[in-house]
Amino acid sequence: MGIFVIPYKRNGYSGNYYSAMRLHLVIKTQHISLVFLVAVMIITITRIYLSLHQLTAINI
Secondary structure (H helix, E strand, O other), X not given: OXXXXXXXXXXXXXXXXXXXXXXXXXXXXXXXXHHHHHHHHXXXXXXXXXXXXXXXXXXX
């Protein structure tokens, strides 16, 4: 799951190039894969947010 998070935290030319290559690969594939990628991103982001929220709630 960390693989999806790391590229979006990077700033600069390398991050933009990586996202552009990923977008190009997604466009070449079917639309089902794009929907699946978006679903996975949403699920991972929500799970990370909930886990961080639980950790902060426990610490406080």
